[in-house]
Amino acid sequence: MIGKPYLLDTGLTSRSISFENPTGAPGEGGKAASNLGPGRKGSPMRQIDPGQTVQLCDIEGLGTIRHIWLTTIQEPVAQRAMVVRAWWDGQEHPSIECPVGDFCGFAHGKIMPYHSAVHSVGPTGGRNIWLPMPFVKRAKFSFTNEGEKAVPLFYQIDYTIGDNHPDDVGRLHVLFRRENPTTTKEDFELLPERKNKGRFIGSVIGIRNLHPDQWWGEGEVKVYMDGDTEFPTICGTGSEDYVGLAWGIQQTPFFYNGCSLDKNNFISMYRWHLPDPIAWRERARITIQQISWKNGLAETEDDWSCATFWYEPTPSAPLPEMPDLQARTADVWHD
Template sequence: MHSSFGLDSLATVSDARSRSITAENPDGEVGAGGQAASDLGPGRKGRPCLSDVPSGATETLAEIDGPGSIDHIWFTLPDRTDAGEHVLRDVVVRMYWDGEDDPSVEVPIGDFFCNGHARRTTVNSMPVVAAPHGGLNCYWPMPFRESARITIENQHPGPLPALFYQIDYSLVDELSDDTAYFHAQWRRENPTTTGEDYTIVDGIEGQGHYAGTYLAWTALEGDWWGEGEFKAYIDGDDELPTICGTGAEDYVGGAWCFDAGDGPETYSTPFLGYPLYDDGSDGHGGPPKHGLYRWHVPDPIRFKEDLRVTIQQIGHDGRSLFERSDDIASVAYWYQKEPHAAFPALPAPEKRRPR
């Protein structure tokens, strides 16, 4: 398989076969796209999306026989309906590789694309791009040997008026023995426990590498919130981790509270960013909200046996550090050889709603 991030691969001819699944070609069949008719006639944008997906319904968007690799996924959907404002937390994306019963990806659709807090945010990174106005893209390579299945579940209280999607993939003759599988898991602690590190992911067993973190952080106390250290416990680490950072803004490549003198400054770069800052002054009475990401693409955290990843909640009041409690949701992204350990149960929609 070629690298999904390197332009150098474009100059190499490949025997891989390009395919794409949309509502216009739901099976990705050869020469079968765009058949549905509209008022303009046959093949003139007759079925660009799924319409009126019922509340409680699970739609299978892709079932693909391997070997192959998903190269790009694009979604767009309303971020609110007449039934509520939290569509991006209420709709859940799941992905299954090689016929597995338990998903390797289980994440609310907004958080998967770094649009946490159920709100649209522009993101310009290498593996994840959220383009105006609500175009959700990912370029995480997702190889599979036998099969791939992608579903969405509508846990919103009302129907989804429209769900647009495109899943671009390549079919190949074989994958190398060292190919690992993509995984992503969502967690939330609301509120966090004072003095205890927040767990981004735990229970990863096997061999692989950690590829990235997205944090949707709601500050429930005053003063600076991001002094906590990122930690990665690798291959049997117990009380102390092998990798320990220096602060939340440092982990995503920033510094000094993101403050240029007149308040936090947002940014979005290929591998790290702070794309969302909401000071809570929008009149709705909500606390300050932050969105942060760090992609370990050039610097993956490799493990052979197990991995646990955490971050602390420590603040600074201008004079000294203090333990604090906030509302944190996260997505962990990693690659490993299957099988993977079972994920914790995904919280119910009402437990996922942002403050």
């Protein structure tokens, strides 16, 4: 559709869900009333109380979520306290479970304006995700405020129905991990082992350098797949090398790779394997080492996090347990 926007008879029908049309049904948008009357911006947002969960969508049938936009408050702690979850095709456990900030492209709760192939983020916290999210029976999204105060939420989910997906189409999976600090010689897992066919899309990776007197990023990415044991099939050459940079990290965001934050020993970087797929048939596990340079290579421990994105069919195994609120929000960025 992107490559041939002039094709009109695609068999697809466009729909959109927001608080102005929470079902996406035809002719049902904008019916709420404001002080200006019915249909005049009557329900663009809601306040989400502490501990409250709201349903963002519950779509039945074949379709593809094409784009999600949302915005809320900008406080760094809140970006890790608000959580997005998604369920595909009737599966009981979520396939997406991630803090809102990391899901939308930035680590540490620090909003930085940039765009990539997957995300675009505005300077005041307008955030977008562009990865297609196919489903064959049902798609559900929720938003939970695990913070201590109410937050405003504006959102819109744009999708199509009438898509022709096979039953084993890859469903988007997203997890969040954090180790604060990591453990010496125990490589940080970007993707804990998955026992299903799949395709790795990439990660938003956060690093808080706990040793400012040394370079943190000599560690290599390793992709263990389809029978690999001690040694991987795919092996990188360094942490900044993995995100397409070199000779240290630079705050330079690009379309498929780069770094959106490099300030005060906080780094947020990303890599998207869209033109260069990493796919497996049976199982995969992906790690990155914590190796520093201080008068030579040395093992180190720092604060690492990731929001990792991949596709695999359902049924799929449950995600690893997400860190709790305190573990997610400790030591985030402070404005």
